[in-house]
Amino acid sequence: MPEAAVSPAVHEDEAALATPFVKCLVRLIRAQESYGSWEGKSDATLLADFIVTKEQRRALPTIGDPDPAVLCRLDMFYTAVGLAIEERCGPVTSPMMEMKPMGASDDCFSRPGGWSLCRDIHRFGFETFRKLAEAGTKLVDDATAAIEAYPDVTRA
Template sequence: MSETIATTPEQAVLDQEFLKTLVSLIRAEDTYGAWEGKSDDILLRPFILTKEERRLIPIIGDPDPDTITRMEQFYKAVGLTIEKRTKLMATPLMKMSHEGFGRIVLLTGRLVVLSKHMRDIHRYGFPSVEALATEGTKFVNEAVALIEEHRVVADL
């Protein structure tokens, strides 16, 4: 008789392809082993900002370098997930001003698969892990649909 292991809703969210890619990327960038042995939810915690935490962050001054790094990791994970699905490299390009405004573009070949203006980078984050997964998966699905529709341009 086989035994089924029940998973919690939180574990089901963490098992999503995009979040697995994001956690793998975070672990790959851990050159000193500081995050070795830490759970996935602990690694994803810096991406989560409650409304109260968001309100406490001033938008005056330069954005925190750790916040910019998290944003870069998010979009790199979007690109890597796209690459896993399509076998085509999706390269993120980011240009941010010191005031916290900018733009993210993901390119596959000559095709722009994602273009997003960013504001208030100081307060970059998601209200929950579910929202993080939903946003990342949404970007990936939209990009994959564009690639499938315009495969010739994406292959260039």
């Protein structure tokens, strides 16, 4: 019996889920769950909220306040970046941001040169697992390169 044809997207998702950054993100998500309700769920299921398709993104308003679930995902993503940096090269790192659901967007607009990220933070997500993996890996790679280029600053 011939094997069923598997689409390239499935292989792409499997490769993305196997990257060190995504593995780190999954470990972080599993570590924060304390009731056992996620036990036995696949990594793809746990990361499903990080995927926001173009259609889903279009359905959301251009400007809006993020809900707590979005802020939690944003925090988990950048915390995983910090953990992956720590795993790769040693120094303890953590994100230096704090956003609150009420007025987060207003704060960012009131500052000259405020983050453009804040305008549509409520749309935070990636089109595919591959794009999630690429974004996290790029941040980790860039930070690691900076740490290796300036080791004295890292130890200060």
